[in-house]
Amino acid sequence: MACMRRPDLPPPPPFSDDWALFLDVDGTLLDFADAPHRVHVDPDMLEALDVLHRRLDGALALVSGRSLEQLDHLFAPLRLPAAGLHGLEHRGDGPAAKPPTPLRTLRGEARTVALRHPGAVVEDKGATIALHWRGNPDAEPAMRALAEAAIAWLPGYSLQPGDHVLELRPKGANKGAAVARMLDEAPFAGRTPVFVGDDHTDEHGFEAVLAHGGIAVLVGDRQPSCARHGLASPAEVRSWLVEAAQP
Numbered sequence: 001m002a003c004m005r006r007p008d009l010p011p012p013p014p015f016s017d018d019w020a021l022f023l024d025v026d027g028t029l030l031d032f033a034d035a036p037h038r039v040h041v042d043p044d045m046l047e048a049l050d051v052l053h054r055r056l057d058g059a060l061a062l063v064s065g066r067s068l069e070q071l072d073h074l075f076a077p078l079r080l081p082a083a084g085l086h087g088l089e090h091r092g093d094g095p096a097a098k099p100p101t102p103l104r105t106l107r108g109e110a111r112t113v114a115l116r117h118p119g120a121v122v123e124d125k126g127a128t129i130a131l132h133w134r135g136n137p138d139a140e141p142a143m144r145a146l147a148e149a150a151i152a153w154l155p156g157y158s159l160q161p162g163d164h165v166l167e168l169r170p171k172g173a174n175k176g177a178a179v180a181r182m183l184d185e186a187p188f189a190g191r192t193p194v195f196v197g198d199d200h201t202d203e204h205g206f207e208a209v210l211a212h213g214g215i216a217v218l219v220g221d222r223q224p225s226c227a228r229h230g231l232a233s234p235a236e237v238r239s240w241l242v243e244a245a246q247p
């Protein structure tokens, strides 16, 4: 896949009712906040998502690093199709495996570090754990050191870098595999897939939709990227959705 520096990406083509729309959440639909629970969910965007979900006959999904539980809480009263934990969690699958003991040990140690660095956050998502330092960048070295030491005791786990965060999560699943899985099923199958995302983990989603003849839309200016279309910011994504939802 040719992933290049493309500084000036054109906006996505006009919205089409034959799309299957896959949307990343943080940094795409939502502006970043100092901590995961401090994000604001724009009510106009929620209404637009509801309209577009129905207009696409259900083929609109959230594809996020957050858990399904978090997504349903944030996007309530909507309960959209979704893949959580970077593709690890799918609706209808059984409960995720219990977190291994070293992950629970790490959680305790990371909470101690966070207490020493007010603003740092330990986000426990069950099978995965995210160590955040956006609210206190001084916590980054200690959080990194903890995560890097813990990974040696976590066979089957990998370190997932993100935006001011390092996550420990089971290997294997990614957003591209989640998109491919949904594209095999109704109501997504047979539609033109479109993935909108901002982060490194979204590149897997971009590759999956491009492999199906679809459209990849990068939010922001991270480079290099496989995306061939772009929107400048989450605010621009929200305006784009609200406009597309007009009758």
Ligand SMILES: O=P(O)(O)OC[C@H]1O[C@H](O[C@H]2O[C@H](CO)[C@@H](O)[C@H](O)[C@H]2O)[C@H](O)[C@@H](O)[C@@H]1O
Residues within 6 Å of the ligand: 024, 025, 026, 027, 028, 031, 032, 033, 034, 035, 036, 037, 039, 063, 064, 065, 066, 067, 123, 130, 132, 133, 134, 162, 163, 164, 165, 167, 199, 201
């Ligand atoms: O795949 P995404 O939907 O983009 O989720 C990626 C991670 O997003 C969240 O963390 C990020 O957003 C927080 C709120 O703005 C911010 O405080 C943090 O610095 C960002 O990394 C979420 O908390 C994670 O669980 C997701 O994996």
